[in-house]
Amino acid sequence: MKARPKTMKKKTATVVRKARTAKEALPFWKTKTLEQMTPKEWESLCDGCGKCCTYKLEYEETGELAQTNVACRLFDGTSCQCSDYKNRKKIVPDCILLTPKVVRKMNWLPNTCAYRLVMQNKDLYWWHPLVSGDPQTVHQAGISARGRVVNELDAGPLEHHVVDWPDK
Numbered sequence: 001m002k003a004r005p006k007t008m009k010k011k012t013a014t015v016v017r018k019a020r021t022a023k024e025a026l027p028f029w030k031t032k033t034l035e036q037m038t039p040k041e042w043e044s045l046c047d048g049c050g051k052c053c054t055y056k057l058e059y060e061e062t063g064e065l066a067q068t069n070v071a072c073r074l075f076d077g078t079s080c081q082c083s084d085y086k087n088r089k090k091i092v093p094d095c096i097l098l099t100p101k102v103v104r105k106m107n108w109l110p111n112t113c114a115y116r117l118v119m120q121n122k123d124l125y126w127w128h129p130l131v132s133g134d135p136q137t138v139h140q141a142g143i144s145a146r147g148r149v150v151n152e153l154d155a156g157p158l159e160h161h162v163v164d165w166p167d168k
């Protein structure tokens with residue numbers, strides 16, 4: 001009878017060690033909060049969809065938001081990237097630099113945005129480059145703004161460009 005507590009203790013320790021190993025094996029977006037990510041992890045979390053570089057319309061009376069296909073002047077619709085990411089804030093002062101605090105406040109990030117998903121404790125979709133290992137899958141899945149936007153310098157009134165971006 002005396003041997004029993006010893007055996008129980010050992011088993012518990014084994015379970016704890018196994019649980020730790022399993023957690024360590026999970027990718028960072030499943031184990032860290034937005035605030036805990038390193039700068040490299042933070043940057044890699046962006047799926048490259050480009051939808052946050054498009055204008056949104058907010059209706060005064062209802063506060064409702066509408067997406068448009070009008071992209072920021074610095075957005076390259078073919079590569080689906082900012083054409084001067086490093087200097088973006090100097091060239092486009094109202095470009096919003098994403099931080100955990102900003103992400104938690106913004107209600108207009110698309111439902112597919114990886115920052116938003118992690119904030120809501122949801123997993124990334126199969127087409128996210130971190131999951132698929134391929135930066136093209138976000139485009140192949142039809143999720144991104146690539147090839148679907150008009151530059152703000154050519155667009156005219158935003159009201160003429162309201163769209164529904166795919167969000168699954």
Ligand code: SF4
Nearest residue numbers: 046047049050052113
């Ligand atoms: S919407 Fe989110 S995931 Fe898509 S480009 Fe913007 S920050 Fe990246």
Ligand code: SF4
Nearest residue numbers: 053072075082088095
């Ligand atoms: S400056 Fe670059 S990152 Fe900022 S909204 Fe424009 S295209 Fe997007």
